[in-house]
Amino acid sequence: MSTLSVEEKIRRNEENLILSVQDLHTSFFTDSGEVKAVNGVSFNLGKGKILGVVGESGSGKSVTAYSIMQILADTGRVVGGKILYKGRNLLDFSKKEMDAFRGDKCSIIFQDPMTSLNPVFTVGYQLNEALRLHTNYKTKEAATQRSIELLKMVGVNEPEKRIHQYPYEHSGGMRQRVMIAMALACEPDILIADEPTTALDVTIQAQILELMKDLQKQLGMAIILVTHDLGVIASMCDEIIVMYGGRVCERGTADDIFYNPCHEYTKGLLRSIPNVDNMKEKLVPISGTPINLLNMPKGCAFCPRCDNAMKICLEEVPPEMQMPDGHYASCWLNVKKQMEGVSADE
Amino acid sequence: MSEQNNKSEYLVEVNDLKMYFPVKTGFMKTIPLKAVDGVSFTIKPGETLGLVGESGCGKTTVGRTLLRLYKPTGGEFRFNGELVTDKNITPLRKQMQMVFQDPYSSLNPRMTVEDIIGEPLDVHKLYSNRAERREKILHLMELVGLNAEHATRYAHEFSGGQRQRIGIARALAVDPKFIVCDEPVSALDVSIQAQVINMFEELQEKLGVAYLFIAHDLLVVHHISNRIAVMYLGRIVEIADADELNDHPIHPYTLSLLSAVPVPDPRTARKSQRIILEGDVPSPLRMPSGCPFRTRCRYATEQCANECPSLTDRGGGHMVACWNK
Numbered sequence: 190m191s192t193l194s195v196e197e198k199i200r201r202n203e204e205n206l207i208l209s210v211q212d213l214h215t216s217f218f219t220d221s222g223e224v225k226a227v228n229g230v231s232f233n234l235g236k237g238k239i240l241g242v243v244g245e246s247g248s249g250k251s252v253t254a255y256s257i258m259q260i261l262a263d264t265g266r267v268v269g270g271k272i273l274y275k276g277r278n279l280l281d282f283s284k285k286e287m288d289a290f291r292g293d294k295c296s297i298i299f300q301d302p303m304t305s306l307n308p309v310f311t312v313g314y315q316l317n318e319a320l321r322l323h324t325n326y327k328t329k330e331a332a333t334q335r336s337i338e339l340l341k342m343v344g345v346n347e348p349e350k351r352i353h354q355y356p357y358e359h360s361g362g363m364r365q366r367v368m369i370a371m372a373l374a375c376e377p378d379i380l381i382a383d384e385p386t387t388a389l390d391v392t393i394q395a396q397i398l399e400l401m402k403d404l405q406k407q408l409g410m411a412i413i414l415v416t417h418d419l420g421v422i423a424s425m426c427d428e429i430i431v432m433y434g435g436r437v438c439e440r441g442t443a444d445d446i447f448y449n450p451c452h453e454y455t456k457g458l459l460r461s462i463p464n465v466d467n468m469k470e471k472l473v474p475i476s477g478t479p480i481n482l483l484n485m486p487k488g489c490a491f492c493p494r495c496d497n498a499m500k501i502c503l504e505e506v507p508p509e510m511q512m513p514d515g516h517y518a519s520c521w522l523n524v525k526k527q528m529e530g531v532s533a534d535e
Numbered sequence: 536m537s538e539q540n541n542k543s544e545y546l547v548e549v550n551d552l553k554m555y556f557p558v559k560t561g562f563m564k565t566i567p568l569k570a571v572d573g574v575s576f577t578i579k580p581g582e583t584l585g586l587v588g589e590s591g592c593g594k595t596t597v598g599r600t601l602l603r604l605y606k607p608t609g610g611e612f613r614f615n616g617e618l619v620t621d622k623n624i625t626p627l628r629k630q631m632q633m634v635f636q637d638p639y640s641s642l643n644p645r646m647t648v649e650d651i652i653g654e655p656l657d658v659h660k661l662y663s664n665r666a667e668r669r670e671k672i673l674h675l676m677e678l679v680g681l682n683a684e685h686a687t688r689y690a691h692e693f694s695g696g697q698r699q700r701i702g703i704a705r706a707l708a709v710d711p712k713f714i715v716c717d718e719p720v721s722a723l724d725v726s727i728q729a730q731v732i733n734m735f736e737e738l739q740e741k742l743g744v745a746y747l748f749i750a751h752d753l754l755v756v757h758h759i760s761n762r763i764a765v766m767y768l769g770r771i772v773e774i775a776d777a778d779e780l781n782d783h784p785i786h787p788y789t790l791s792l793l794s795a796v797p798v799p800d801p802r803t804a805r806k807s808q809r810i811i812l813e814g815d816v817p818s819p820l821r822m823p824s825g826c827p828f829r830t831r832c833r834y835a836t837e838q839c840a841n842e843c844p845s846l847t848d849r850g851g852g853h854m855v856a857c858w859n860k
Contacts, residue, residue, distance in 0.1 A: 245724040346814075360815045390589040390751065392812045395795035399811055417725060420754075420797030424804035443801040461729035463758035464799055468778070471736070472758070474729035478694045 207275065207378055207411050208234040208257070214269035215249075215256045224482045226252040226265070228435035228490075231509075234379070239405065239412045241426030241443070243419060247479055249435040250415045254381045257413075258297055259287055274379075293323040296372035300384035302364035306356040312367050313352025316340070319374040339370040343400060362393035369400065376408060383415045398425060419462055423447060431455050434480050434490025437509070441516020451518035454491045489521065497522060543616050546713055546745050547578040547601075553609035554593075554600045558820060568819050570596040572769035573610070575846070580712065581739065583746040585760030585777065587753055587792070589816055593769040594749045595636075598715040601747070602633055614713070629659050632706035636718035638698035642690040648701055649686040652676065655708040675704040678741075679734060696727035703734070707742070715747045720755060732759055753796045757781055765789045768819060768827035771846065775853040785855045788828050826858070834859040 215227040227249040234240050242250045255261050257272055259279070272279040274294065282290060299305040307315060316336040317329065326332040333352065340348035343366040356364055365385065372380055382401065386394040398421065405412055414425055422429055423443060430440040431454065439452040450456045457475040477494035486492060492502040499521060507519045510527070552574045555567035571593045578584045586594045600607045603624045612619045614627055632655075635641035642651055652672050655661075662668040673683050679700040690698055699719060706714050716735070720728045736759060738744065750756045756763060757777050764774040765788065773786040784790050791810040798804050812831050817823055823830050829839040838858050846854040 245726055362815055390816075391753070391795045392589060392791060393815070394797070395809050396811055398797070399809065418797065419725070419799040420804075423799050423801045424797045447799070447801050458726060459799070461726055462799055463732075463754040465803075468758055472729040472733055474733060475726040476730075478696065479724060479726070 203276070205235050206233050206273075207236050208413075209273040210253070210257070210270070211273065212270040213253065213256060213267065213272065215252050215261065215265060216268050217262070217265045219264060222483055225485065226435055226482060227256060228485075229270070230430075230432070230435070230437050231270075232430050232437065232440055234411050234413065235427075236378075237405070237409045237411055238428060239402075239414060239426045241422040241429040242413060242415045242432060243417065243422050243429060244432035245417055245479055247434075247482060248432040250417075250432050251383050252435075253432070254297065254383050254413060254415050257379075258291055258295065258381065260291075260297075289323075292319055292377075293375045294377055295379040295381065296375070296377045297381040297383060298365070298368050298372050298385045301388050302361055302368050303356075303388065305368060306364055308356055311353055311355055312359070316352065316367070316371055316374060319371055323375040335374075336370075339374060340367070342373070342404070343367075343370045344396075345370070361389055362396060365389060365393075365397055366400070369397075369404070373404065373408070377410055379411050379413065380405075381413045381415070384417070385414070386421065387416070387418070394421075401425075419458065431458070434485065435482065436490055436506075437517075437519065438491070439516070439518040439520075441512075441514075441518075445512075445514055445516035449512070449514060449516075451512050451516070451523055452491075452520045453495045453497055453522065455518075457494075489519075499525070543613075544579060545577040545613075546580045546582075546615055547576075547747070548613040548616075549577070549597075549601070549610070550575050550612075551610040552597065552600060552607055552612065554596050554605055555608040566820065567608075569769050569822060570819065571600060571607075574766075574769070574771055575610075576764055576771065576774060578713070578745050578747065580745055581743045582762070583739065583748050583760045585756035585763040586747060586749045586766060587751060587756050587763060588766035589751065589792075591816060591819065592766045593819075594766050595717055597766075598633065598717050598747055598749050601715060602628065602631055604633075629709045630712045631715070632709065632711040632713075633715045633717065634699075634702050634706050634719045637722050638695055638702055639722070641702055642698055644690055647687050647689055648676070648681070648693075651690070651701060652704045652708055655705060659709055661709065671708070675708055678707065678738070679704045694727075695723050696730060699723060699731055700734070703731075703738075707738070707744075710742075711744060713745045713747070715749070717749045718751070719748075721750060721752065728755070735759060753793065754798075765792065768816065768822065770827060770843075770856065771854075772828065772857070773853075773855045774846065776851075779851065779853055783853075785849060785853070785860050786828075786857050787832050787834055787860060826856075 211231050213227055213230045217224040217226055230253055244250045256267050267280055313333060313336055317332040320326045320332040320335055326335045336352055337348045340351060345351050345363060345366050386397050416422060426443050429443055429446045431438045433454050438454045446455060450459060460473040461475055475494055480490055488504050489502045489507050492498040501521050507521045509517050509519045510523050511517055552571055554571040555569050557565040558568045559565050574597055588594050599605050601612055619627060649672055652675055653668055656668055656671060662671060681700055720731050723731060748759055760777045763777050763780045764771050767788050773789045784793055791812045794810045814831055817830055825841050825843050826839040829835040844856045844858045846856045849855050
């Protein structure tokens with residue numbers, strides 16, 4: 190296998206990629222000015238992988254997801270970058286092409302199952318809608334039959350009865366299952382889950398996460414899991430990107446991020462959550478308050494809250510740099526460390 | 536001192552507390568919703584009792600009933616040895632306060648921070664002149680880490696973490712001995728959560744207040760609490776020291792609850808086996824007979840359906856309500 194040429198390797202890597210986001214910029218044009226919600230985000234999603242996007246509110250993680258689906262609010266627009274799905278740029282798609290892509294190739298589960306289902310239609314009607322639009326189940330009978338199968342797959346009891354019920358007759362966990370069934374109706378290549386378990390209790394959260402993992406193995410789709418919960422990320426994801434202030438701080442495998450964090454924000458985040466090891470100690474919080482996107486600092490977005498900020502952090506945006514173990518981080522401290530290493534070698 | 540007055544060592548003593556809400560099911564027909572059904576616990580001065588459970592298990596109702604925001608259906612609550620009744624609750628509220636979950640809706644948007652924090656001082660007449668009021672407010676703001684220049688601002692000008700600080704300053708204004716904290720950090724971002732948790736711990740060291748810390752995040756509760764009580768459908772199923780409960784849980788519900796918590800550590804997460812509970816929590820309007828957990832419990836026997844187990848001591852104050860474990 191070592192005889193493969195570089196071109197061949199790149200070609201193979203590209204074949205395994207299902208989605209590649211390159212330097213994405215998304216802005217909202219509000220009365221008080223342009224809000225750069227996503228400010229140069231790049232990542233790759235491999236076939237059948239689970240990618241975790243973690244960050245606090247306002248870090249741009251949901252907007253990144255909505256940009257891929259192109260379901261931004263009216264004031265929002267993708268202003269730069271590329272979103273490549275199997276090598277084709279989604280941003281060049283016509284409205285018709287996008288309608289076919291959405292739901293069929295890529296679907297989304299929203300945070301709040303209480304509000305993302307339409308209260309005036311039965312669950313069965315809403316499931317059938319997706320099926321009749323995108324698949325070969327064109328008749329009502331065939332679609333209903335398939336809906337029942339789907340609900341069975343996501344673990345809803347008595348699906349024959351359930352499809353005739355309205356969303357308010359279901360509990361939170363059941364509604365989220367219905368949402369997942371709807372998202373899986375067309376067997377998409379990519380499933381975007383935007384905080385899928387935040388509104389649920391821990392025991393129900395465990396059920397839903399387990400279900401998503403099983404279905405992912407069964408159907409082989411790729412998942413983008415957007416969440417603020419580092420626990421959920423740790424138990425689910427192959428790769429992780431950490432976002433802050435609309436930019437990617439750090440990206441790498443789950444082990445890289447949790448055991449060898451190279452960005453000050455990731456380090457701070459890991460120190461500030463209670464876990465089994467620091468029960469008896471004081472937590473180390475990240476000082477300051479989350480940034481205001483209308484008033485972004487010139488340099489690194491995190492520098493006003495960073496304890497080790499340097500002069501250059503205020504002035505310039507840090508470049509993304511590869512760490513010795515192969516994952517990427519954007520922090521001037523790493524650049525400084527490397528420079529010191531080089532000068533020490535000399 | 537307390538022995539002389541024939542007072543107990545406990546600050547808070549709750550005995551068989553019951554809170555039923557009437558629910559209309561038809562014309563002239565009501566049935567009771569048993570939100571809290573016979574809860575007993577104690578809290579010592581300066582101690583933190585964590586109260587965990589899924590939504591709808593009655594943990595918030597327990598907190599609110601203690602402060603008589605609801606009139607309890609049954610049971611008794613002794614504060615500092617004194618039986619709390621409708622008559623003496625107003626003066627007692629000077630010693631008991633509450634911090635609410637949602638810092639966005641628990642502060643009056645038309646009041647300045649100074650007035651929000653000053654309101655309990657007004658109610659209990661804790662100052663002799665305006666200058667003293669102002670001084671007390673500034674002291675409280677400093678205590679929770681707010682700047683003095685924030686005093687004239689309105690609640691909407693603050694971030695979530697800062698608003699929660701205002702809520703805490705308001706609770707501390709009357710110098711209470713006991714604070715009910717109802718999910719005080721769940722609405723906050725992770726990076727801000729740690730700031731607020733640390734502040735709760737520091738204030739306890741400084742002022743010696745006792746907390747009833749209600750939350751659904753077990754890691755947070757474990758971090759802040761001395762003891763933890765686990766609730767399910769209006770009853771406490773297990774109560775023990777925080778470490779003991781985490782290391783040696785006994786009740787099947789506690790076991791599955793602990794295993795369901797996602798640990799922020801990929802290697803542990805890969806190894807750990809989740810005990811997945813089947814189904815949802817039953818509606819409190821249609822409570823199962825006997826033990827409320829039996830419909831989701833894998834150890835359930837006939838006895839569980841017939842009789843409800845009560846809390847029994849399994850050594851060292853570790854109380855469990857289960858027939859089979």
